[in-house]
Amino acid sequence: MAAGNVFEDIYEVVCLIPEGRVTSYGAIARYLGIKSARMVGWAMNGLTGEKNVPAHRVVNSAGILSGASAFHPENPMHKRLEAEGVTVKDNKVQNFKTVFWDPAAEL
DNA sequence: ACCGTGACGTGTC
C-alpha cells in the first residue's frame, strides 16, 4: 500500500478482509503504521454505506461491533456477519480469535 | 487558532 492518504490504505485493507472473517482497528492501524487506532475508526466513519468497503467486518479488540448503530439500523452489522458465517452475540463476535483476520498475516 | 468529540487501544483493578 503506497498511498499518501492513510484512509486509502484503510479502505484497501478492509476490502481485503475475506468473508466470514473480521479484523480489529488496532490490527489495521498497526499494519499501516498508524499511531492511533482511532484514526481507523474515523476513516470508517466516512465509509458508512458510502463506499463499497465491508466496514461491518471491522470490530474492536474485544470483538464488539462498535459502530453497529452507525451502520444500517435496518440492516445491522451482526446480521451481515452471521450471514457470512461469523457468529455474533449481542453485538459481540463469538469465536473472535477464530474468525479474526490479520492483514499482516496475509502479507 | 482553540476546543470538543469520536466506529479505539493498552494498562491496571
Add this chain to the structure above:
DNA sequence: TGACACGCCACGG
C-alpha cells in the same frame, strides 16, 4: 473481557 483512566490524531464549529 467486567470497569476506569490516559493517550492519541483528525475534523467541525
